[in-house]
Amino acid sequence: MTEHSPEAPGTTALYVYAVCRADGSPALDGVAGVTRDEPLRTLSLGSLTAIVQTVRAAEFTDEAWQERLTDEPELERYARAHHEVVSAVAAQAPTVPLPLATLYTAEDRAERVLGNESARFHTALERIAHHAEWGVKVYAAGSPDEDGGGAAAQRPGTPSPPDARGRPAPGAGRAYLERKRNLQARRERQREESLRVAETVDTRVCRIAKASRRLRPHGPGAAGGHRVQVLNATYLVAEHRSAELDLLAQDLRESTGAGIELSGPWVPYSFVGEV
Structure with a gap:
């Protein structure tokens, strides 16, 4: 479902964290998400609700995301922020989490694409409820x-018999193979x-x-x-x-x-x- 956003300065995109039922719209106070520029909010999908946040598109271009993938602390920060939102929602209602960095270029585009998946979301929500x-x-x-x-097995430091003269004892090879x-x-x-x-x-x-x-x-x-x-x-x-x-x-x-x-x-x- 991820769409890559245009790079023009000031362009925004819609980051989608999760989907739950409309009658289970969660409280989102105290959870920041992947950016502090805009608050978390809900997006109505009819009988469903998506948890979304407006983000700067330039932070999620292919180039920016590929660079982030090589920066483990930064990638972990985004993953933790995403998971924190999903966990907060799931603690209040059955929730379908979406993959990290699921974005849409416009709100109406998100409504259309996610709405077309409503049957799948309802099936998943029914399956995981109270689990x-x-x-x-x-x-x-x-x-x-x-x-x-x-x-x-010979112990370290055990001397060889005086008459061995560096030669293996008779049968030593067979004994070694047997141990193996x-x-x-x-x-x-x-x-x-x-x-x-x-x-x-x-x-x-x-x-x-x-x-x-x-x-x-x-x-x-x-x-x-x-x-x-x-x-x-x-x-x-x-x-x-x-x-x-x-x-x-x-x-x-x-x-x-x-x-x-x-x-x-x-x-x-x-x-x-x-x-």
Whole structure:
């Protein structure tokens, strides 16, 4: 829905944050948005209401936005300001958040385009009403020793037998390969068990969730340390079942031994486009 605005000095554009039902028009006091030049306001879309703000078009040209994408602190400032508005609205009524930097060159253009999407918005609002988004991340429990462990691994500082004369002991090569095979087998068993745990967690959480999405797991080190993430998912859960979800996560931690992180509740960004 993003339209890029003309660059002429003094030209303005309409920034759209979110859409909610007309009968749920929220109070916007105390929330600034992405600019302090103009206040947040509502734009009527018949049975719906859009949360909008007039901004300087020059700040959202392709060139300006590409430059902002390389300035992480500045980009984060805009993202936080956008999310603050969406969160404030969602705290008062079911809300469909729009992507960062959704702009229209004119108010009547926004009314026409957003109005044409009214059926999609109503379906999304019906779906997420009284629900929140929760994130669940599962990390594999432990990992086998890199050296294969056991007494067969020679301890640092252990002297070689006097008659070795720098030559490997008989059978040393076979013993080394056997340790490597055992280590690989343990790693494979652990990987399979971790994947079974991930499926168990997902299945159990899905029983109390209205909808779910599986995301790409993060690589080792993304969350600190060397933990291996085996599940990265998000769930749409009814507000009255949030305590049940918390208890379920604790039960799964105890029964599986896996590291399970539960985050939320969040505005259901992940579930407003699947309608």
